[in-house]
Amino acid sequence: MANKKPLKVLFAPILFEGHVNPCIGIAMQLIADGHRAVFTANDVWRPKLAAYGIETVELANSSATDGRAIDTARSSQSMVSFGLIGGASAIEKVRLEVNAIEFWTKSVQYFDTQLARLLPAIRPDVIVLDQLVTLPAAELSGIPCVWLWSAGPLVMLDDERTPPGKSGLSATGDPRLWREFRQLVRDVRREKWRTFNDWVVGRGCEPLPEYCFHNSARYLHIYGYPLELDYQDIRPLDRNYVRxxxxxxxxxxxxxxxxxxxxAKPGKLVYFSLGSLCPVDVQNMRRLVAILAKSPHRFIVSMGPKHMEYTLADNMWGAASVPQIRVLPLVDLVITHGGLNTVTESLYFGRPMIAMPVFSEQYDNAQRLHDKGFGLRLDAYKCSEEELLAAIETLLNDRQLAERLAEVSRRIQTDNSLAKVSQLIENFVQNPHKYID
Structure with a gap:
């Protein structure tokens, strides 16, 4: 940082682990490079962020959501009530998305009011957003904005050359199915989009592109997705998108x-995690645990917010949450919901995956892993005992896959792309027009 002014970087993520954790990764790199990182947070997240040496500014609980957007257990219950956590298919969940859209847009409207109040006091040099919909307060502030996409590259950018986000459809599949899924998404979103767009325009922003809840041209977009899984060979990205x-x-x-x-027990070591939200479906967790109890292998289980409501088998150990970054180097296989953080972190350590998606971009990640041969996709609710146990043995005994994954891990760790994030943000602040018009 010699001869450079340290930047004050404000992070404004959705307060879920899947959104906060990648922001932490970037913030730690910025701090190491001499910058200052500040998070909008609440009393749930303040002590967790303090453990990483990260400053926070306080947010009030949302009266519009009764605090649901900031509490994992209650938020996951909302997802169950919307039908997004459960055994419905990806296309069925599109039809169930209406209530979730209303929930998120109301939450962001409340947050936008707080952000507008906080920004004059914080005076950041740059804002890093990890949101699902636009925040007019950030857009109108005149402060350079970076949009971090924890929702995956297909959700980040809808392009006719790739499958639609949240569909779980294969990039080598039938484009007619892509078009049908896209049309259904538009039909479901139409009225909620119009209402949200009216609010955004009423706040003084430009109208949003049709059916889109943000104006992509106004931001530098960054996303975490390994080269081996990405879609840039299918649809190259503009200069304001950086992987x-x-x-x-x-x-x-x-x-x-x-x-x-x-x-002390025999067998390979397997990490089983359906993330922070999906394990709220205790009935399905019990079903999966009962299957894994019949495996000759051992399991470390991230049990989720309802960990007191079910019991693990003798070949398992678990807790409400576990330090995933510390666990992954120790295991031989990962059974995951296909969340973006778990997928990218497992590839960082070269671990094969069984992906059992439940909602959103998890479907896309699971299918991409399957298509690229880095794991297997199974149905979290319908997979049979035989399918799951056989998939475990298949991946644990695939030597060729282990060698490929070791090579991917070496490349990722050698490239250490995260080390370049500070320079990118510095360049963007100094010259935004290099990235956006």
């Missing part, structure tokens, strides 16, 4: 060792 392999945070303040009672 990183991952936004993996460090967890130096956390320690983890395999518990002695599990370490």
């Amino acid at each position: 990183f392999d991952n936004f993996k945070r460090n967890e130096r303040h956390m320690i983890f060792a395999v518990p002695p009672e599990l370490a």
Whole structure:
């Protein structure tokens, strides 16, 4: 940072782990490079962020959502009530998305009011957003804005040359199915989009592109997705989109060792996590645990917010949440919901995956892993005992896959793309027009 003015970077993420964690990874790199990182947060997240040495500015709970957008257990219950966590298919969940859209747009309207109040006092040099819809307060501030996409590259940019986001359709599949899915999304979103667009325009912003909840041309977009999985060979990106392999945070303040009672047992070691939200479906967690109990292998389980409501088998150890970055280097296989952080972090460590998506971009990530041969996609609700146990054995015994993954891991760790994020943000602040018109 010699001869450079340190930047004050404000992070404004959705307060879910899947959105906050990549922001932490970027913030830690910025801090290491001499910049200052500040998060909008609440009393749930303030102590967690403090453990990483990150400053926070306080947000009030949203009266519009009764705090639901900031509490994992209640937020996941909302997802269940919307039908987004459950056994419905990806296309069925599009039809169920209406209530979720209303929930998110109301939440962001409340947050926008707070952000407009906070910005004059914070006076950041740049804002990093990790949101699902636009924040007029940020757009109208005149401050350079970076949009971090934790929702995956297909959600980030809808392009006719790729499958639609949240569909789980294959990039080598039938484009007619892509068109049908896109049309359904437009039909479902139409009225909610019009209402939200009217509010955005009423706040003084330009109208949004049709059916889109943000104006992509106004931001530098960054996303974490390994080169081996990305779609840039199908649809190249404009200069205001920059890919990183991952936004993996460090967890130096956390320690983890395999518990002695599990370490003493035979078998390979498998990490089983459906993320922070999906395990709220206790009935399905019980079903999957009962299947895994019949495996000769051992399991570390991230049990989720309802961990007290089900019991693990003798070949397992688990907790409400586990320090994933510390666990992944120790295991031989990952069973995951296909969340973006878990996928990118597992490839960082070269681990094969069984992906069992539940909602949103998880479907896309699971299908991409399957198509690219880095894992297998199964249905989280309908997979049979035979399918799941056979998939575990298939991946654990695939030597060729292990070698490919080791090569991917070496490339990702050698490239260390996250180390370049500070320079990118510095360049963007100094010359935004290099990236956006």
